[in-house]
Amino acid sequence: xxxxxxxxxxxxxxxxxxxxxxxxxxxxxxxxxxxxxxxxxxxxxxxxxxxxxxxxxxxxxxxxxxxxxxxxxxxxxxxxxxxxxxxxxxxxxxxxxxxxxxxxxxxxxxxxxxxxxxxxxxxxxxxxxxxxxxxxxxxxxxxxxxxxxxxxxxxxxxxxxxxxxxxxxxxxxxxxxxxxxxxxxxxxxxxxxxxxxxxxxxxxxxxxxxxxxxxxxxxxxxxxxxxxxxxxxxxxxxxxxxxxxxxxxxxxxxxxxxxxxxxxxxxxxxxxxxxxxxxxxxxxxxxxxxxxxxxxxxxxxxxxxxxxxxxxxxxxxxxxxxxxxxxxxxxxxxxxxxxxxxxxxxxxxxxxxxxxxxxxxxxxxxxxxxxxxxxxxxxxxxxxxxxxxxxxxxxxxxxxxxxxxxxxxxxxxxxxxxxxxxxxxxxxxxxxxxxxxxxxxxxxxxxxxxxxxxxxxxxxxxxxxxxxxxxxxxxxxxxxxxxxxxxxxxxxxxxxxxxxxxxxxxxxxxxxxxxxxxxxxxxxxxxxxxxxxxxxxxxxxxxxxxxxxxxxxxxxxxxxxxxxxxxxxxxxxxxxxxxxxxxxxxxxxxxxxxxxxxxxxxxxxxxxxxxxxxxxxxxxxxxxxxxxxx
Amino acid sequence: xxxxxxxxxxxxxxxxxxxxxxxxxxxxxxxxxxxxxxxxxxxxxxxxxxxxxxxxxxxxxxxxxxxxxxxxxxxxxxxxxxxxxxxxxxxxxxxxxxxxxxxxxxxxxxxxxxxxxxxxxxxxxxxxxxxxxxxxxxxxxxxxxxxxxxxxxxxxxxxxxxxxxxxxxxxxxxxxxxxxxxxxxxxxxxxxxxxxxxxxxxxxxxxxxxxxxxxxxxxxxxxxxxxxxxxxxxxxxxxxxxxxxxxxxxxxxxxxxxxxxxxxxxxxxxxxxxxxxxxxxxxxxxxxxxxxxxxxxxxxxxxxxxxxxxxxxxxxxxxxxxxxxxxxxxxxxxxxxxxxxxxx
Numbered sequence: 007x008x009x010x011x012x013x014x015x016x017x018x019x020x021x022x023x024x025x026x027x028x029x030x031x032x033x034x035x036x037x038x039x040x041x042x043x044x045x046x047x048x049x050x051x052x053x054x055x056x057x058x059x060x061x062x063x064x065x066x067x068x069x070x071x072x073x074x075x076x077x078x079x080x081x082x083x084x085x086x087x088x089x090x091x092x093x094x095x096x097x098x099x100x101x102x103x104x105x106x107x108x109x110x111x112x113x114x115x116x117x118x119x120x121x122x123x124x125x126x127x128x129x130x131x132x133x134x135x136x137x138x139x140x141x142x143x144x145x146x147x148x149x150x151x152x153x154x155x156x157x158x159x160x161x162x163x164x165x166x167x168x169x170x171x172x173x174x175x176x177x178x179x180x181x182x183x184x185x186x187x188x189x190x191x192x193x194x195x196x197x198x199x200x201x202x203x204x205x206x207x208x209x210x211x212x213x214x215x216x217x218x219x220x221x222x223x224x225x226x227x228x229x230x231x232x233x234x235x236x237x238x239x240x241x242x243x244x245x246x247x248x249x250x251x252x253x254x255x256x257x258x259x260x261x262x263x264x265x266x267x268x269x270x271x272x273x274x275x276x277x278x279x280x281x282x283x284x285x286x287x288x289x290x291x292x293x294x295x296x297x298x299x300x301x302x303x304x305x306x307x308x309x310x311x312x313x314x315x316x317x318x319x320x321x322x323x324x325x326x327x328x329x330x331x332x333x334x335x336x337x338x339x340x341x342x343x344x345x346x347x348x349x350x351x352x353x354x355x356x357x358x359x360x361x362x363x364x365x366x367x368x369x370x371x372x373x374x375x376x377x378x379x380x381x382x383x384x385x386x387x388x389x390x391x392x393x394x395x396x397x398x399x400x401x402x403x404x405x406x407x408x409x410x411x412x413x414x415x416x417x418x419x420x421x422x423x424x425x426x427x428x429x430x431x432x433x434x435x436x437x438x439x440x441x442x443x444x445x446x447x448x449x450x451x452x453x454x455x456x457x458x459x460x461x462x463x464x465x466x467x468x469x470x471x472x473x474x475x476x477x478x479x480x481x482x483x484x485x486x487x488x489x490x491x492x493x494x495x496x497x498x499x500x501x502x503x504x505x506x507x508x509x510x511x512x513x514x515x516x517x518x519x520x521x522x523x524x525x526x527x528x529x530x531x532x533x534x535x536x537x538x539x540x541x542x543x544x545x546x547x548x549x550x551x552x553x554x555x556x557x558x559x560x561x562x563x564x565x566x567x568x569x570x571x572x573x574x575x576x577x578x579x580x581x582x583x584x585x586x587x588x589x590x591x592x593x594x595x596x597x598x599x600x601x602x603x604x605x606x607x608x609x610x611x612x613x614x615x616x617x618x619x620x621x622x623x624x625x626x627x628x629x630x631x632x633x634x635x636x
Numbered sequence: 637x638x639x640x641x642x643x644x645x646x647x648x649x650x651x652x653x654x655x656x657x658x659x660x661x662x663x664x665x666x667x668x669x670x671x672x673x674x675x676x677x678x679x680x681x682x683x684x685x686x687x688x689x690x691x692x693x694x695x696x697x698x699x700x701x702x703x704x705x706x707x708x709x710x711x712x713x714x715x716x717x718x719x720x721x722x723x724x725x726x727x728x729x730x731x732x733x734x735x736x737x738x739x740x741x742x743x744x745x746x747x748x749x750x751x752x753x754x755x756x757x758x759x760x761x762x763x764x765x766x767x768x769x770x771x772x773x774x775x776x777x778x779x780x781x782x783x784x785x786x787x788x789x790x791x792x793x794x795x796x797x798x799x800x801x802x803x804x805x806x807x808x809x810x811x812x813x814x815x816x817x818x819x820x821x822x823x824x825x826x827x828x829x830x831x832x833x834x835x836x837x838x839x840x841x842x843x844x845x846x847x848x849x850x851x852x853x854x855x856x857x858x859x860x861x862x863x864x865x866x867x868x869x870x871x872x873x874x875x876x877x878x879x880x881x882x883x884x885x886x887x888x889x890x891x892x893x894x895x896x897x898x899x900x901x902x903x904x905x906x907x908x909x910x911x912x913x914x915x916x917x918x919x920x921x922x923x924x925x926x927x928x929x930x931x932x933x934x935x936x937x938x939x940x941x942x943x944x945x946x947x948x949x950x951x952x953x954x955x956x957x958x959x960x961x962x963x964x965x966x967x968x969x970x971x972x973x974x975x976x977x978x979x980x
Contacts, residue, residue: 044684060748067770110772117779161792171865174880187791205859209805209866211795526651534651537644 009352010331026089033273040280068102329354350620372408374559379420381409421567448553459617838872843916
């Protein structure tokens, strides 16, 4: 139940030349997470592979850019079980660099062509905009007379700012045509301020429109000119893409080979400070589960050419916060593990809440949604949709089974309460009893949560929080004293003196602790102390009451079913069954969804927030291939 | 952001974190410490290694990580626009990274050299630095950036760079976009949060606009209209009309004579832009300190703390950096507080 209890710190002592191979073996096993602390820097001061890493990075840089330019993802996998040697890496990097030098200019050319296409489109659209006007645009652009007129485009985001700034120098933006992210605009103003306008337009990323000479006197010639220009651009673009395609076809195998080798080199590159060396000796250090150590040793024996020594030890107390924790549960617990991770990763040594979460989630869901028929539908839905739901099938099956079990206890089948004799109680027969049970369950749940919180804090060596923090020993005693006193009062025995004394004492201790731990100015300190103490009492009270919803939803389920039946009874024979079927679908989907959310809420807010730190480090083992950043 | 418990959480956190802030006296004491003691007090001695340049880079990242950890703790109770505002504020580190990448590419520095100047940020803020580093030039870098959440910023920068490849124009574009988005996000807040946050950001923008507008206009000789276009909207005192008035002055001295009321120094600012920058920074920090303690908006107090903490971290790093490289104490004092040194 303690997260990462199986984790060990391992040190692998080996010959330096075996480091890349050892990295690859460990990555294939996915059982080792590197530890980069300089624990051995005095004995082994060198971090091998620095130049190797730089080369790999450059090689990936060229390969990534080539693949993006060629727009041809390498989908075929080529296995490369051998670690990459330095000479091979140099050769690959040089080849990729040369390949990029060959293809790179095509990328620039393609971008230039894109720009030319965009400009041509703007020109066509702008000329179209002005086609009906009896104005000689080329003369206006050429700068005659007192009026300074510019026609061009700017990024759409810049319009408002440009308009404001130009207004200050008495320029106007006369016409705006939308073209998605770019706007075509006409600007007019006095020629006196031309230099001001130039500088502002430069800052606004303005691009002037080149008006062809033929625009005004020969529209047909212009149309042909633009068409010819477009055809030329298309041909150039086509030729470029063809040449890139040819290059890709003749070099595909080599690119695949390069990628496979680079991927095989990734684990070694990713080791960084976890690998150290001095002369011919090398060391690898990291974390691995004890259950995998035998397998690691066997595989290393098979693969390494030189002798090695694998040592392991339990994590020291000062390393607890550094130990990575495996978070992937298999089988029925997997969906619950995913939901736990939505909240956080358990710290090393902290109580792993996954199992408790699975049991209480299923239990509360069943209690709120107890119905044999509806539970069976949820269970069958999970099984039928297992291909889509993957591991979440288990969650559906467990929730459905729990709903069926409670349905049997409540004697409810598709909302009908007289087909089955309840093994325990029909919720509507005694709502107060149901609420009392829910409250009792809440008290038990909160007590369990607080106990785990106390243990977790003691394990984290935080005695003060274990004693005084929310959910700590003193707040728990205060909670029990309040609860005991209130129960006694409700039973007509008055509020016991012992309970009152315990409440006063624990409150004084809590207030003193809050006061002592804050060093804010006097007024703020009073406020913090009052609020924090109030929060502890209020937190327990509201959390306990929160669990009343467990009973409320079981009652709600019956009430909703009753509403469906009442509505169905007002219909004819066909309508009756339609309403029954649709009503049940409605209950299963809507209420099932709400109950699941409410259960999750109770788990997260009333459970996890009480005892779960959730700030642990997930175990991310070294793996073969890309996706490990460095 | 109005829940009483959230406000209490933030106030409590700030009361505790406030102890991390460095006063002028603290900085003076640090400057006077011998290097060994300074290293122990600042945490620099915890950074392993022999190469001081690498150690300093690691130290800077550690300080930045501290700032981000504190930000994460303060973000915890926040959601919606308040959370988005603070997350955006944190992305200023990524904007600094982009600037460093651009400068590195313009200067054709080796990849490793550029990388040393980058901050390593948590996943939710960080770009793929490898991809950006592996570009041949600024244009390719900006094209790569267009494929990231910084697409708008990159498109503007690319167009401007293609028209005129000036690094300062790119810097101005990046700042303009960053602060523009920050102000947009502030407008999504409601009630007191909105007024108070805009007032704080207005001061930051005023400082930025005044210093950079004067620099562009009178040091770099840019046209008034262009400078006006590059200014950031959302200043508290310096709106566009007032900036225009300022920028049409013939000289820096004339410009300073026509300063609008409401700026620090009561319109009597020093004649050097570096000193003006120091006055504006001092005023901002004094305001932020008041806002951190007394603002009715807990969000503004948090933002003020982050501003102050950022300033403190920069100062601490500058001191350690200067002492490691044996910089003259007087020069260091001047760099940290040019106003006091000028007065002396």
